[in-house]
Amino acid sequence: MRARYGVPLKVTAGITAVGAVGIAYAAGFEARSFRLRRFTVPVLPPGARPLRVLQVSDIHMVCGQRKKQRWLQSLAGLRPDFVVNTGDNLSDTDGVPEVLDALGPLMEFPGVYVFGSNDYYGPKLRNPARYLLEKAQGKYGLNGNPPAVGAVHNPWERLRDGFDAAGWVNLTNARGRLKLGGLDALEIAFTGVDDPHIKRDRYAEVAGGPDPSADFSIGVVHAPYLRTLDAFTSDGYPLVLAGHTHGGQLRVPFYGALVTNCDIDTDRARGLSTHSADGRRSYLHVSAGCGTNRYTPVRFACPPEATLLTLTPRDR
Numbered sequence: 001m002r003a004r005y006g007v008p009l010k011v012t013a014g015i016t017a018v019g020a021v022g023i024a025y026a027a028g029f030e031a032r033s034f035r036l037r038r039f040t041v042p043v044l045p046p047g048a049r050p051l052r053v054l055q056v057s058d059i060h061m062v063c064g065q066r067k068k069q070r071w072l073q074s075l076a077g078l079r080p081d082f083v084v085n086t087g088d089n090l091s092d093t094d095g096v097p098e099v100l101d102a103l104g105p106l107m108e109f110p111g112v113y114v115f116g117s118n119d120y121y122g123p124k125l126r127n128p129a130r131y132l133l134e135k136a137q138g139k140y141g142l143n144g145n146p147p148a149v150g151a152v153h154n155p156w157e158r159l160r161d162g163f164d165a166a167g168w169v170n171l172t173n174a175r176g177r178l179k180l181g182g183l184d185a186l187e188i189a190f191t192g193v194d195d196p197h198i199k200r201d202r203y204a205e206v207a208g209g210p211d212p213s214a215d216f217s218i219g220v221v222h223a224p225y226l227r228t229l230d231a232f233t234s235d236g237y238p239l240v241l242a243g244h245t246h247g248g249q250l251r252v253p254f255y256g257a258l259v260t261n262c263d264i265d266t267d268r269a270r271g272l273s274t275h276s277a278d279g280r281r282s283y284l285h286v287s288a289g290c291g292t293n294r295y296t297p298v299r300f301a302c303p304p305e306a307t308l309l310t311l312t313p314r315d316r
Contacts, residue, residue, distance in 0.1 A: 031299045034071040034290060036078075037307045039272045041283050042314045043238040044216055049184055051311040054080035054106070057222075057243030058289025060091035060118060061099045068290065068304075069102040075306055076105035082178050082188070083109050085168070086243035086287060087116030087195065087222035090154050091123050091294040100162040107166035110178045112190050114171050115156060116222035116244060117141065117198045118293075122152030125295045131259040140262050141197035143225070171220050173202040175211070189214035191237070196225040197244065197262060203228060209235040216311075224264045224286050233277040239311070240284050245269045247288025251301035270302070272309075285309060 044051065054075060061068070083106050089099045100107075139145045160170065169176035171192025180186045189211035194200035201221070210217030219232035224242035232240045247270035248257025257269035267273070270288040274281050290304035 030301075030303055031292060031297055032067055033303045034068070035303045035305045036075070037271070037305050038310070039285065039307065040310045040312055041239060041272065041285070042312050043283055044311050044313045046313045046315075048186065048215065048313050050313075051082075051180070051186070051188075052078070052080045053082060053084060053309040053311060054078060054109075055084045055086060055241055055243075055285065055287050055307045055309060056103070056106070056290065057086040057287035057306075058088040058116070058246060058291050059099060059102070060088055060123075060289070060291030060293060061095040061102065062092045062294045063094050063098055065098070069098060072102040072290070072306075073105050076108065078308055080109055080308065081180055083107075083111035083168075084218075084220060084241050085111065085113035085163075086220065086241055087114050088118040088243065088289065088291075089115075089159060090119055090156075091291065093122055093152060093154055096155055096158045096162070099159060107163070107168060110180065111163075111166070111168040112171050112176060112178065112192070112220060113163050113168050114192045114194065114220050114222050115160075116195045118154070119156045119159060120154060120195075120198070121148065122154055123293045123295055124148075124151070128296060131261060134261075135259050138263070141223070142199045143197070143263075173200075173205050175206055177211075177214065186215045187213075189217040190220055191217065191232070192220040193228060195222045195244075196228050197223040201225075201228055203231045207231065207235060210237055219282070223262050224260075224268075224284065225262050226264060229264070229275045229282070229284065230277040233275050233280050233282040236280060237282055238314075240275065240282050241287075242284070243287045243289050245286055245288065246292065246299075247271075247286075247302040247305075249292065249296070249299055249302055253301050257302075270305075 223244035
Protein backbone atom coordinates (compact mmCIF):
# COMPACT_ATOMS: atom_id res chain seq x y z
CA MET A 1 0.00 0.00 0.00
CA ARG A 2 1.26 3.50 -0.85
CA ALA A 3 0.65 6.88 0.69
CA ARG A 4 -1.10 9.60 -1.26
CA TYR A 5 0.77 11.16 -4.21
CA GLY A 6 2.62 7.92 -4.73
CA VAL A 7 5.08 8.34 -1.83
CA PRO A 8 5.80 4.98 -0.20
CA LEU A 9 4.65 4.69 3.38
CA LYS A 10 8.14 3.57 4.43
CA VAL A 11 9.61 6.81 3.05
CA THR A 12 6.93 8.88 4.75
CA ALA A 13 7.55 7.08 8.04
CA GLY A 14 11.30 7.56 7.65
CA ILE A 15 10.98 11.32 7.06
CA THR A 16 8.65 11.59 10.05
CA ALA A 17 11.11 9.67 12.23
CA VAL A 18 14.05 11.82 11.14
CA GLY A 19 12.01 14.96 11.85
CA ALA A 20 11.08 13.68 15.31
CA VAL A 21 14.71 12.88 16.10
CA GLY A 22 15.77 16.33 14.92
CA ILE A 23 13.18 18.06 17.10
CA ALA A 24 14.14 15.90 20.09
CA TYR A 25 17.81 16.81 19.59
CA ALA A 26 17.09 20.52 19.07
CA ALA A 27 14.83 20.77 22.12
CA GLY A 28 16.25 18.13 24.45
CA PHE A 29 19.98 18.54 23.93
CA GLU A 30 21.18 21.54 21.92
CA ALA A 31 18.85 24.11 23.53
CA ARG A 32 20.54 23.25 26.86
CA SER A 33 24.08 22.78 25.54
CA PHE A 34 25.51 26.05 26.81
CA ARG A 35 28.76 27.34 25.31
CA LEU A 36 31.22 30.17 25.81
CA ARG A 37 32.47 31.81 22.64
CA ARG A 38 35.63 33.94 22.61
CA PHE A 39 36.75 36.74 20.32
CA THR A 40 39.64 39.19 20.33
CA VAL A 41 38.76 42.70 19.14
CA PRO A 42 41.58 45.22 18.42
CA VAL A 43 39.79 48.45 19.31
CA LEU A 44 41.50 49.99 22.35
CA PRO A 45 43.88 52.96 22.17
CA PRO A 46 47.53 52.01 21.61
CA GLY A 47 49.22 51.11 24.85
CA ALA A 48 46.01 50.31 26.77
CA ARG A 49 45.83 47.13 28.76
CA PRO A 50 43.52 44.41 27.40
CA LEU A 51 39.97 44.28 28.77
CA ARG A 52 37.82 41.17 29.23
CA VAL A 53 34.16 41.85 28.49
CA LEU A 54 31.47 39.25 29.16
CA GLN A 55 28.34 39.70 27.04
CA VAL A 56 25.15 37.88 28.06
CA SER A 57 22.00 38.19 26.01
CA ASP A 58 18.56 36.73 25.30
CA ILE A 59 18.36 34.65 28.46
CA HIS A 60 14.55 34.30 28.05
CA MET A 61 14.28 32.87 31.55
CA VAL A 62 11.42 30.50 32.29
CA CYS A 63 10.87 29.49 35.92
CA GLY A 64 12.54 26.20 36.72
CA GLN A 65 15.40 26.39 34.20
CA ARG A 66 17.97 25.31 36.78
CA LYS A 67 20.70 24.24 34.37
CA LYS A 68 20.65 27.62 32.66
CA GLN A 69 20.72 29.39 36.01
CA ARG A 70 23.70 27.37 37.24
CA TRP A 71 25.57 27.95 34.00
CA LEU A 72 25.02 31.71 34.15
CA GLN A 73 26.20 31.75 37.76
CA SER A 74 29.35 29.84 36.77
CA LEU A 75 30.37 32.56 34.30
CA ALA A 76 31.50 34.68 37.25
CA GLY A 77 34.53 32.38 37.35
CA LEU A 78 35.77 34.12 34.20
CA ARG A 79 36.28 37.27 36.27
CA PRO A 80 35.56 39.76 33.48
CA ASP A 81 36.49 43.42 33.78
CA PHE A 82 32.83 44.23 33.15
CA VAL A 83 29.57 42.68 31.94
CA VAL A 84 27.26 43.85 29.13
CA ASN A 85 23.68 42.54 29.19
CA THR A 86 21.96 43.13 25.83
CA GLY A 87 18.41 42.32 26.89
CA ASP A 88 15.53 39.86 26.54
CA ASN A 89 16.09 38.43 29.99
CA LEU A 90 12.52 37.16 30.42
CA SER A 91 10.16 34.63 28.89
CA ASP A 92 8.01 34.26 32.00
CA THR A 93 6.08 36.91 33.93
CA ASP A 94 7.31 35.27 37.16
CA GLY A 95 10.91 35.00 36.02
CA VAL A 96 12.45 38.13 37.53
CA PRO A 97 13.67 36.52 40.80
CA GLU A 98 15.31 33.67 38.90
CA VAL A 99 17.02 36.06 36.47
CA LEU A 100 18.41 38.09 39.36
CA ASP A 101 19.52 34.93 41.14
CA ALA A 102 21.20 33.55 38.01
CA LEU A 103 23.01 36.84 37.35
CA GLY A 104 23.75 37.49 41.03
CA PRO A 105 27.43 36.45 40.92
CA LEU A 106 27.94 38.47 37.73
CA MET A 107 26.43 41.53 39.35
CA GLU A 108 29.45 41.57 41.64
CA PHE A 109 31.31 42.96 38.62
CA PRO A 110 30.75 46.33 36.96
CA GLY A 111 28.08 46.14 34.29
CA VAL A 112 25.73 47.89 31.89
CA TYR A 113 22.42 46.83 30.34
CA VAL A 114 19.69 47.55 27.84
CA PHE A 115 16.30 45.87 27.58
CA GLY A 116 14.68 44.00 24.70
CA SER A 117 11.03 43.58 23.77
CA ASN A 118 10.70 40.40 25.85
CA ASP A 119 11.69 42.27 28.99
CA TYR A 120 8.66 44.49 28.48
CA TYR A 121 6.18 42.01 26.98
CA GLY A 122 5.48 38.32 27.45
CA PRO A 123 5.95 35.95 24.50
CA LYS A 124 3.11 34.86 22.27
CA LEU A 125 2.57 31.57 20.47
CA ARG A 126 3.16 32.17 16.76
CA ASN A 127 3.80 30.14 13.64
CA PRO A 128 7.61 29.95 13.13
CA ALA A 129 7.02 30.23 9.37
CA ARG A 130 6.01 33.85 9.97
CA TYR A 131 9.67 34.73 10.45
CA LEU A 132 10.35 33.69 6.86
CA LEU A 133 7.28 35.58 5.66
CA GLU A 134 8.32 38.72 7.53
CA LYS A 135 11.80 38.47 6.05
CA ALA A 136 10.32 38.32 2.54
CA GLN A 137 8.07 41.31 3.28
CA GLY A 138 10.70 43.35 5.12
CA LYS A 139 8.53 43.55 8.25
CA TYR A 140 9.88 42.81 11.73
CA GLY A 141 8.47 43.50 15.18
CA LEU A 142 6.62 46.81 15.08
CA ASN A 143 8.72 47.93 12.11
CA GLY A 144 6.03 47.67 9.45
CA ASN A 145 3.68 45.36 11.34
CA PRO A 146 0.60 46.57 13.23
CA PRO A 147 0.98 47.10 17.00
CA ALA A 148 0.47 44.03 19.17
CA VAL A 149 -2.98 43.66 20.71
CA GLY A 150 -3.55 42.12 24.13
CA ALA A 151 0.15 41.79 24.91
CA VAL A 152 1.16 40.46 28.33
CA HIS A 153 3.19 43.02 30.29
CA ASN A 154 6.25 41.76 32.14
CA PRO A 155 7.35 43.30 35.48
CA TRP A 156 10.42 44.88 33.88
CA GLU A 157 10.57 47.57 36.57
CA ARG A 158 11.58 44.96 39.16
CA LEU A 159 14.30 43.72 36.82
CA ARG A 160 15.55 47.28 36.34
CA ASP A 161 15.53 47.90 40.08
CA GLY A 162 17.55 44.74 40.71
CA PHE A 163 20.19 45.67 38.15
CA ASP A 164 20.36 49.25 39.40
CA ALA A 165 20.72 48.11 43.02
CA ALA A 166 23.76 46.07 41.98
CA GLY A 167 25.31 49.15 40.39
CA TRP A 168 24.79 48.17 36.77
CA VAL A 169 24.33 51.18 34.50
CA ASN A 170 21.00 51.57 32.70
CA LEU A 171 21.60 52.52 29.04
CA THR A 172 17.95 52.92 28.02
CA ASN A 173 18.33 55.76 25.51
CA ALA A 174 21.10 56.98 27.78
CA ARG A 175 24.82 57.41 28.24
CA GLY A 176 26.83 56.00 31.12
CA ARG A 177 30.32 55.28 32.39
CA LEU A 178 32.25 52.59 34.20
CA LYS A 179 35.50 53.33 35.98
CA LEU A 180 37.69 50.26 36.10
CA GLY A 181 40.16 50.37 38.96
CA GLY A 182 43.68 49.11 39.33
CA LEU A 183 47.07 50.63 38.77
CA ASP A 184 46.09 51.70 35.26
CA ALA A 185 42.50 52.78 35.87
CA LEU A 186 40.34 53.24 32.79
CA GLU A 187 37.09 55.03 32.14
CA ILE A 188 34.82 53.29 29.65
CA ALA A 189 31.91 55.29 28.24
CA PHE A 190 28.74 53.67 26.89
CA THR A 191 25.89 54.89 24.74
CA GLY A 192 22.75 52.79 24.55
CA VAL A 193 19.32 52.84 22.97
CA ASP A 194 16.10 51.05 23.84
CA ASP A 195 14.88 48.22 21.63
CA PRO A 196 14.50 49.16 17.92
CA HIS A 197 12.43 46.00 17.39
CA ILE A 198 9.48 47.72 19.07
CA LYS A 199 10.45 51.24 18.01
CA ARG A 200 11.60 52.37 21.46
CA ASP A 201 15.01 53.56 20.22
CA ARG A 202 15.63 57.29 20.50
CA TYR A 203 19.11 57.75 19.10
CA ALA A 204 18.65 61.51 18.70
CA GLU A 205 18.62 61.79 22.51
CA VAL A 206 22.13 60.31 22.78
CA ALA A 207 23.70 61.34 19.47
CA GLY A 208 27.01 63.14 19.29
CA GLY A 209 29.57 60.38 19.19
CA PRO A 210 31.97 58.90 21.73
CA ASP A 211 32.75 60.78 24.92
CA PRO A 212 36.15 62.45 24.28
CA SER A 213 36.99 62.48 27.99
CA ALA A 214 36.74 58.66 28.29
CA ASP A 215 39.46 56.18 27.42
CA PHE A 216 37.11 54.18 25.20
CA SER A 217 33.45 54.17 24.10
CA ILE A 218 31.03 51.35 23.21
CA GLY A 219 27.57 51.40 21.63
CA VAL A 220 24.96 49.00 23.06
CA VAL A 221 21.58 47.95 21.65
CA HIS A 222 19.36 44.89 21.85
CA ALA A 223 18.25 44.39 18.23
CA PRO A 224 20.87 45.19 15.55
CA TYR A 225 18.65 47.13 13.16
CA LEU A 226 20.57 48.86 10.42
CA ARG A 227 19.32 52.34 11.35
CA THR A 228 20.92 51.99 14.78
CA LEU A 229 24.12 50.40 13.53
CA ASP A 230 24.42 53.17 10.93
CA ALA A 231 23.96 55.82 13.62
CA PHE A 232 26.58 54.35 15.98
CA THR A 233 29.06 53.82 13.16
CA SER A 234 28.54 57.25 11.59
CA ASP A 235 29.11 58.82 15.00
CA GLY A 236 32.45 57.03 15.30
CA TYR A 237 31.91 54.24 17.84
CA PRO A 238 34.64 51.62 17.38
CA LEU A 239 32.55 48.76 18.84
CA VAL A 240 28.82 48.01 18.97
CA LEU A 241 27.30 45.12 20.97
CA ALA A 242 23.87 43.61 20.25
CA GLY A 243 21.78 40.47 20.63
CA HIS A 244 18.19 39.60 19.60
CA THR A 245 18.82 37.36 16.58
CA HIS A 246 19.42 34.08 18.49
CA GLY A 247 21.98 33.50 15.74
CA GLY A 248 19.08 32.46 13.55
CA GLN A 249 18.17 29.83 16.20
CA LEU A 250 17.71 27.13 13.55
CA ARG A 251 20.77 27.17 11.29
CA VAL A 252 21.44 25.03 8.25
CA PRO A 253 24.82 23.28 8.55
CA PHE A 254 27.39 24.66 6.07
CA TYR A 255 24.94 27.44 5.16
CA GLY A 256 24.04 29.39 8.29
CA ALA A 257 21.03 31.36 9.47
CA LEU A 258 17.82 31.63 7.48
CA VAL A 259 16.39 34.60 9.40
CA THR A 260 17.55 37.28 11.84
CA ASN A 261 14.16 38.74 12.95
CA CYS A 262 15.45 42.18 11.96
CA ASP A 263 16.92 43.80 8.87
CA ILE A 264 20.56 42.79 9.40
CA ASP A 265 21.82 40.22 6.89
CA THR A 266 21.99 36.55 7.87
CA ASP A 267 25.79 36.44 7.46
CA ARG A 268 26.03 38.62 10.58
CA ALA A 269 23.36 36.84 12.60
CA ARG A 270 25.94 35.98 15.26
CA GLY A 271 29.56 36.56 16.08
CA LEU A 272 32.09 39.27 15.30
CA SER A 273 31.91 41.24 12.06
CA THR A 274 32.17 44.86 10.92
CA HIS A 275 29.67 47.51 9.93
CA SER A 276 30.31 50.47 7.62
CA ALA A 277 28.44 53.76 7.28
CA ASP A 278 29.42 57.23 6.01
CA GLY A 279 32.98 56.15 5.34
CA ARG A 280 33.51 54.82 8.86
CA ARG A 281 33.74 51.28 10.18
CA SER A 282 32.82 49.74 13.53
CA TYR A 283 33.33 46.29 14.91
CA LEU A 284 29.98 44.62 15.60
CA HIS A 285 29.37 41.67 17.89
CA VAL A 286 25.95 40.02 17.80
CA SER A 287 25.35 37.46 20.54
CA ALA A 288 23.28 34.40 19.66
CA GLY A 289 22.07 34.45 23.27
CA CYS A 290 21.49 31.61 25.69
CA GLY A 291 17.71 31.14 25.58
CA THR A 292 14.65 30.84 23.39
CA ASN A 293 11.06 31.98 23.38
CA ARG A 294 9.25 29.61 25.75
CA TYR A 295 6.92 28.53 22.90
CA THR A 296 9.78 27.58 20.55
CA PRO A 297 12.36 25.98 22.87
CA VAL A 298 14.55 24.56 20.12
CA ARG A 299 17.96 25.33 18.65
CA PHE A 300 19.73 23.60 15.81
CA ALA A 301 23.37 24.11 14.77
CA CYS A 302 23.27 27.18 17.03
CA PRO A 303 24.04 26.32 20.67
CA PRO A 304 23.07 28.81 23.40
CA GLU A 305 25.98 31.01 24.29
CA ALA A 306 27.62 33.82 26.16
CA THR A 307 30.69 35.59 24.78
CA LEU A 308 33.97 36.66 26.31
CA LEU A 309 35.39 39.52 24.25
CA THR A 310 39.03 40.42 24.84
CA LEU A 311 39.54 44.02 23.78
CA THR A 312 43.14 44.73 22.77
CA PRO A 313 44.99 47.83 21.51
CA ARG A 314 44.51 48.64 17.85
CA ASP A 315 47.45 49.09 15.50
CA ARG A 316 49.09 52.47 15.60
